[in-house]
Amino acid sequence: MDTEGLLYRIISGYYTIDIEGSTYKVIRPTLAIRKAAHDVYNDILKKNRFDDTHWLRRHEANRILENNGTWTKEQNEQLKILQTRLEDLKIELYLKYNDPPMKKKIRESIKTGIKQIQKMLRDRDSMEHLTLEFFAETAKNEYMLSQTIYKDNKLAFDFENSNQHELHSILSELRKYTISAEEIKAVARSELWKSYWNAASGDIFDPPIYDWSEEQKLLINFTKMYENIYENPDRPEDNIIEDDDALEGWMIFIRRKNEKERKKNKLMDSVGGKYKNANEIFIVTNSPEESKEIYSLNDPQGIAQIHHLKKMAKDNVGKSIPWQELPHVKMQIQQELKEKTAMAQRK
Numbered sequence: 001m002d003t004e005g006l007l008y009r010i011i012s013g014y015y016t017i018d019i020e021g022s023t024y025k026v027i028r029p030t031l032a033i034r035k036a037a038h039d040v041y042n043d044i045l046k047k048n049r050f051d052d053t054h055w056l057r058r059h060e061a062n063r064i065l066e067n068n069g070t071w072t073k074e075q076n077e078q079l080k081i082l083q084t085r086l087e088d089l090k091i092e093l094y095l096k097y098n099d100p101p102m103k104k105k106i107r108e109s110i111k112t113g114i115k116q117i118q119k120m121l122r123d124r125d126s127m128e129h130l131t132l133e134f135f136a137e138t139a140k141n142e143y144m145l146s147q148t149i150y151k152d153n154k155l156a157f158d159f160e161n162s163n164q165h166e167l168h169s170i171l172s173e174l175r176k177y178t179i180s181a182e183e184i185k186a187v188a189r190s191e192l193w194k195s196y197w198n199a200a201s202g203d204i205f206d207p208p209i210y211d212w213s214e215e216q217k218l219l220i221n222f223t224k225m226y227e228n229i230y231e232n233p234d235r236p237e238d239n240i241i242e243d244d245d246a247l248e249g250w251m252i253f254i255r256r257k258n259e260k261e262r263k264k265n266k267l268m269d270s271v272g273g274k275y276k277n278a279n280e281i282f283i284v285t286n287s288p289e290e291s292k293e294i295y296s297l298n299d300p301q302g303i304a305q306i307h308h309l310k311k312m313a314k315d316n317v318g319k320s321i322p323w324q325e326l327p328h329v330k331m332q333i334q335q336e337l338k339e340k341t342a343m344a345q346r347k
Helices: 005-014 031-047 060-069 073-095 099-125 130-147 164-177 181-189 191-200 214-231 244-271 288-295 301-317 327-346
Strands: 012-020 022-029 149-151
Touching: 005 012, 005 181, 005 191, 012 164, 022 164, 022 214, 031 130, 073 099, 130 164, 164 181, 164 214, 181 191, 181 214
Parallel strands: none
Antiparallel strands: 012 022, 022 149
């Protein structure tokens, strides 16, 4: 990866491409160009809103996909499950990062998960190209290209009168020059960029901000993200920070931990009173979803106790077991007695 070259391209806000012996310069779209492109999008939707002959609407395409079984509510739920599982795998990668064999297996599972998700997304969007919204979005992008591609210091295309085939060919070629999020993250971590960023105190690109390119905005956002990570006292090791999947796993791990703590605090505030500091609290829920949500707030020890209680209930059907005779309660009582005895002896 030519990180230095990518950095210069992002900072300058333009790049050149060679197609069939011709050199084109591609500049970043200004706010005025983006607004005009958005107007093109809205005009197409407005002019064709009653045309049911040539176009499907996005909701109609979704209904057809559901009716023929290509994309159903069940598959949408399955996609969510796969996306959550992918997050789980990235957390595992972070937690097992110093275990090479496990790390290798988890990476392979991540790749498999990404492929499965991509396939499902292709199924979900398989009729997107037949929709009016897709046509309008394509026209919007083509308009922006016609206003940002130069040849011999002049605009290379006239949006209204250009050869659409030639414009589509340029659009197809430009996709090869797209900078991925992973590449921009690598630039944000580079020492060369850090030297610019620190020297300029964050004032790298010319204002106004609304005229920044998408790549420039992403670079700034990723740079601030890394700054926040390095300022975190619980930040992971540098090798994890430089590994996009493992770092994302750490971020998901921290996010879930914080979310769980917030929900737990909110629940305990709602309980209040003398029950707030109790070891066990039984809460009546209104739905399976709410029950599942509250169950997830238990720590590993609490979940283990719940499983043990379920097993005891199953093994002692019809029998009455005093609460103080439950194993984890007995252990707690013994611990409290031990602590009181130790305190009495110290006195």
